[in-house]
Amino acid sequence: MHTDTTAALQEELLRRARAAARTPNSPTTSGPCADGPAPLSRAQRRLWLTEQLGPGGGAQYNVPFATRLRGPLDMDALGTALTDLVRRHEILRTRYDRRDGEPYQEPLPAPAPVAVRLVDADGDGRELLDAEAGRPFDLAAGTVPRALVLRHGPQDHTVLLTFHHISVDGPSLDTVAEELAGLYSAARDGIPYREPQPPQYADFARRECAQTDGLAEGLDHRARRLSGAAPLRLPRSADADSRRAATHTTPLDDHVLPALRALGTQHRATLFTVTLAAAFAALHRLTGETDLVIGCAGTHREGRAMRGLVGLCVNTLPVRVDLSGDPAFAVLVERVREALLDAQRHRDVPFDLILERLGAGARDTDGTALVRVTSDVLREPTALRLPGLRAEAVEVGLADAKFDLSFGVVDTGRPEALVRHRRSVLGGTAGQELGRSFAALLDAVAADPGIRLSRLPGRLAQQDGDVHPAEALLRAHPEVAEAVVPYPAVQPLLAYAVLRRTDGPSPARLRAGLRARLAPESVPAAVVLLDAMPRTPRGTVDAARLPGAPAAAVTEPFAAVPGPDADAFTPQGTADAAPLPGTAAAPPPNGPRAAAVTEAFTAVLGHAPGPDDDFFALGGQSLTAVQLAEQLRAALGLPLNGLDILQARTPRAVAALLETRATEQAAARSSVRPRRTRAAGTVLVTGGTGGVGSFVLRELAARGRPVLALARPESAHLVAGDGVDVVEGDLSDLAGLRAAVASADAVIHAACTFTRPEVDVAAMEAMTGAWCRGPFVFVSSVDAYGHPAEAQVAEGAASGEPLSPYGRAKLDCERLLLGAAGSDGRGGASAVRSPLVWGPHARLRDQLRWGATGILYQAAANGRPIVLPGPGTHGHDWYGAPWVHAAALARAVTACLDDPVHGVANAVSGHVAWPELAAQLVELLGSNSRVLFGEEVHPDLDHHWRYRADRLADALRPRPGEDLRSVLASMTGAAEA
Incomplete structure (x- = not known):
């Protein structure tokens, strides 16, 4: 050998294979990049698909690049260097979109300049760095890197550049660091940067795409292996x-x-x-x-x-x-x-x-x-490593x-x-x-x-149990209060669960979790959500009274609790479940939607499937799942995404899912009156089905104002009524938002996703672009203040870092609104910042029980000690929260239609100290919890700011029943006791 x-x-x-190109090299000159869009490379395609398959792309593919720099940092030179870097490399200013079902990349014009945000920071600024690194990118809008500089002292800074992984890899950061050092030096000294133009990534992507046919032999070998x-x-x-x-x-x-x-x-x-x-x-x-x-x-x-x-x-x-x-x-x-x-x-x-x-x-x-x-x-x-500065890499996770x-x-x-x-x-x-x-x-x-x-060391013990494995997993779920899987009494196998809170996971999400963890034969056909388990006189679960149990005729279906990522779910409405025994079966496979599913499968995958053929076995993959969902969504007018296809997998299951969603949609639409001619002075209200929006609709009705309410189809019947017209849509439907805003004479924007701040910002951008007349009121949040330096916060005071992603999105939305106000026929704008909103509404009750105050509520409800920060802890003389009664907030918001504040106003009914709130909850819940004080501050209780609310004081003045004790009594159930 x-x-x-x-x-x-x-x-x-x-x-x-392991090369990281850590030794700097001068880039060679490449030919000009071909004009127009380019295909995505294979690696880019995988990342792009993560955002197309369904919700939750988030920031997991952000690439934070942070360095602590000690010495005289020239901020102007740094900004110029970053701008020149983005100008040199098209991939750093590229957007990603789709044409005829295929993704492409397209460079944007070079920005001038790239913004560099400077923030004063105490300590190492870890929270600021983590928050900035965790802000998502919108690939369709472009991936220009974000720059944040923390100033710890006059000659002590941390520079954080945040990229998206679709634009860079590890070796790219070496090139970025090398070029930024040269560009910074040139900008600081006022001399030109003379390195040749670098190769462009779009050329690489085109070459890779052209060479795909030459991979057949290697692909055959790897597939066999x-x-x-x-x-x-x-x-x-x-x-x-x-x-x-x-x-x-x-x-x-x-x-x-x-x-x-x-x-x-x-x-x-x-x-x-x-x-x-x-x-x-x-x-x-x-x-x-x-x-x-x-x-x-x-x-x-x-x-x-x-x-x-x-x-x-x-x-x-x-x-x-x-x-x-x-x-x-x-x-x-x-x-x-x-x-x-x-x-x-x-x-x-x-x-x-x-x-x-x-x-x-x-x-x-x-x-x-x-x-x-x-x-x-x-x-x-x-x-x-910038010239004249000492550099130390900073890990940002x-x-x-x-x-x-x-x-x-x-x-x-x-x-x-x-x-x-x-x-x-x-x-x-x-x-x-x-x-x-x-x-x-x-x-x-x-x-x-x-x-x-x-x-060798290591073998984690496997858990054994005497219950069905699906039941054990559901019981272990932190948001499931109780679960049972009757086995083998019920066929098909069914799981039943009671959630701890009303906005917990949907049945589809729970079942998807079981599918990921269990062998196929152990996965229940459906997860049914119940308000409570049926009990025998001895207190055990009465399996005969469970929905679908063969020994019981179910006359009234148990109400299911919709999760935040679900439509309305009933026992027969789980996303990919077989019909439950004792309930109406799904239409046969030859139904109209089944035919549309078969046609779509055939069009996208190239051959006709059988009703139980597996999507992946038919040659499907991530992009075709997106294409298939889009085709069915357009053909049938029903909600569907690529993740639904990947989870349902067979034509029969996809058709059953669509039938369920069609039933839900029809039930909602049957309650909605036909649309009337739009009345003069119509107010568009978003979020009317939420806790705040419902009170806004009541206040507008009391004032006799005609209303156009934006609502999802399945929720439309909740808001339709006299004086209220309904337009179907949500914040992600930008075209529908623009049309609704353009047709209204005033706007109250009270909706918020709570989960994806970028959706809020994109929606506000669409709405302000379509806004052409009348006043516009935005229900914002005191989170937009972040962490102000002073404990007493005036209306419109400057925000203080760190801001949460939610708070930053609110601030960005306010800027979009106030920047558009008063031009091109638009009326006045009001950004009404609200704190905790309390009132007799299911969504608001859940906020008391599970939101920022949930730690106090749950401790009191379960008789546990309530540990609070004492006065003076961490130098703050007061810990508590501002709050507003939903009815008072609604009055304040609607008052801004007639008298806009032309800026920022706060809506605060009062401030409650944590000891006062804890004492009220203990009394109202009949709890024996003790209130203790310590030196530690739980993150949910780390709030010590008081907010002035002068501009809307008249509208906020409390009415009978709007005091703190009354509203807490209504939300805890003590008022009915």
Whole structure:
């Protein structure tokens, strides 16, 4: 054997795969980028699809790049350098959209200048950095990087640049840092920056797209290598729906990494390969599985033409290893090395093409793809090293995890073992145990590479129970108060649950969580939400009285509680469930919507499916799921998204889902009167079905004002009535918003998503653009003040960092509104900032029980001690909250129609100290809770500001029954007792 040649080839392949391009290189000149839109690269396409499949794209793919700089920082030079950087690299000013179902990227004009926000910060400013890094991007609007500078002192700053991963990868940050240093120096000294123009990422994407046909041989090989591999079933924690990340690091002794490197040298492997082998071993100990797949990152950066390129040039490489036979760890390193080399030889084959070739077998029942676990070696992070300044990289973490589980080794001056996981995979204790056991495993194999896998540390105990596994998982869910799965008494298998709060998870979301964690035969056909479990005289659950139970004739269906991501759900209305016994069955497969589903499947996938054919087995993948949902949504006028397709999967299930949603829509529309001719002086009200909006509608009715209420179809009957016309839509329907605003003579915008601030801002932008006459009142929030420096806050006072994403969105919406007011025939604008809103309404009752004050309510309701911050804690003489009665807020808002404030006004009925609120709740709930005082301040209670409310004082003056005790009594139920 030519050992030296083979080893050199292997080492070179691994070196290329792990290359991070950390040595600066001057970029070479490339030809001009072709005009017009370009296709997305394969890596970009995967990220883009995460926002198209359904809600929740969020900020998990943000890339924060932070550096602490000490010395004289020239802010003007920094702003000029960042502007020039964005001008040089089109990918940093690119928007992403879709044409004829296919995504494309298109550069925007170079901005002049890129804004750099300067904020004074106490301490390290960690909250400010985390909040900024967690703000989502809108890919359709562009991905210009955001710049935040924290000023800790005259010559002490932290610079945070936030990019979207669709625009950059790790090596891109090295190029960004290098060029910014040169551009900063040139701007500071007033000299031109003479480096040649860099290559443009759109050219790379076009080349990759053109070379797809040449990947056939590699694709065939990788598909054969991964054939039969299935997504790993990991343990699951009680936090069943959380993508939030938990990270556990454990220090390693100084001898561990040198020993692992020496082990790699003996087996012609790098430290990365040995670490990957350790990850396989740890995963085997965790799950007991021997056929495992772990993903690692490959790179497309090869040759001089790629030097200086900013963009996403990575590919996920699935590495499959056989761990059977209880091998020694050194033998496992050999197996991992061969598997990794095989993946590296075909690293140009895109991961999504492999998934498409493998079909349904490479996805779990919830559509999750093959790679759930990753591994890496982390080295010193890149820092922005500007001339004349001392630089120190600052780690800024993101709240969401990209993968279920990741193993890593931190290879710096302070070596560590790292485990990062979604909280839905492991609870806090289990995650910490896995982190410690991974560090112990690394130490063990460093000391004895011949140790067999069965002797390694780590094996988390599996939970056993005497109840059905679906029932155990539902009981463990933090938002489920009670659950039961009668087994095997009910067929098909059904699950029943009672939620802890009315805005908890929907039945579809609960069932999707079960599908992700259980074998298919253990997944209930439906999760039915109940107000309460039926009981026998002895207090046990009466299975015969459960909806759908064969021994009981169900005369009145139990009301289900809609979640925030659901339409109205009834027992037969879960998203992808079979019809329940004892309820009306779904139409047969040859119904009109079933025919439309079959037609859409055929049009999108290219061949006619059977009613129970699996979407993935038919060749479907993420983009076709989006296209299929859009076609059906347009054809049938029913809500549907790509995530629905991935979860339902078969034509029969999709048709059943659509029938359910059609029934709900028809029931709502039957209660709505035909639209009348619009009356003069009509006021458009958004959010009329919410707690605030409902009081606004009552106040307008009392004043005799004609109303146009914006409502979703399933909720329209809740607001329709005399003097109230209904237009169907929501904040995400920008065209419908514009039309509604343009038809009205005044606007009261009282709706808020509460979950996606970017939706609020986009909606306000659309509404102010269509606003052409009359006054406009926006129900904002005191969160827009952030953390003011003074405890007494005047109306319209400057905001203080940090602002929450919700508060910042409110502030952005106010700016859009006030900037448009008084021009082109528009009337006056009023931004009415409200605090906690209380009143006799279901949504508002839930805010008392589960919102910022929920910690007090729940403690009192359950008789637990109530621990409050004492006066003077952290230097504040008062802790409490401002509040407003919903009726008073409605009067204030409607008063602004006739007398706009032309700016910001506060709507505050009063301020309640936490001890006063706690005492009221204890009395009204008949609780025996004790009120204690301590030096710690719970985040939900860390509020010490009082807000003036002078401009709307007349409208806010309390009326009988609007005092604090009365409204609390009505919300706790004490008023009816």
